[in-house]
Amino acid sequence: MLVLINLLAHWWDPARAVFPRSTTIAKRMGIDTRTVQRATSKMEKAGLITRGIDADGRRVFSFEGLVAKLVRDVPVAYSAQAQETHGS
Numbered sequence: 001m002l003v004l005i006n007l008l009a010h011w012w013d014p015a016r017a018v019f020p021r022s023t024t025i026a027k028r029m030g031i032d033t034r035t036v037q038r039a040t041s042k043m044e045k046a047g048l049i050t051r052g053i054d055a056d057g058r059r060v061f062s063f064e065g066l067v068a069k070l071v072r073d074v075p076v077a078y079s080a081q082a083q084e085t086h087g088s
Contacts (some may be wrong), residue, residue: 002029003025003029003035003036003039003040003043004039004043004048004049004066006020006025006028006029007020007025007040007049007061007063008063011063014067017052017054017060017061017062018060018061018062019054019058019059019060019061020061022036022037022040040061046065047065047069048063048065048066048069049061049062049063049065049066050062050063050064050065
């Protein structure tokens with residue numbers, strides 16, 4: 001989760017992918033670079049992020065999968081919480 005949050009901290013424009021280095025995230029979190037790489041691999045397998053290479057040769061991450069899951073799941077979660085909170 002913390003690696004995902006660190007990736008999202010670089011996401012200023014929804015139309016553009018982000019390209020933080022694994023070493024940058026690892027230093028910020030105080031963990032090994034390989035741990036960041038494993039986490040991003042797991043997120044990719046879960047369909048939350050997509051990894052690619054941009055025209056400048058940088059590794060980039062995009063979040064279409066995460067956005068799609070949130071759009072699908074968040075309204076359901078709010079509805080369930082409203083029913084629990086308000087007893088509807």
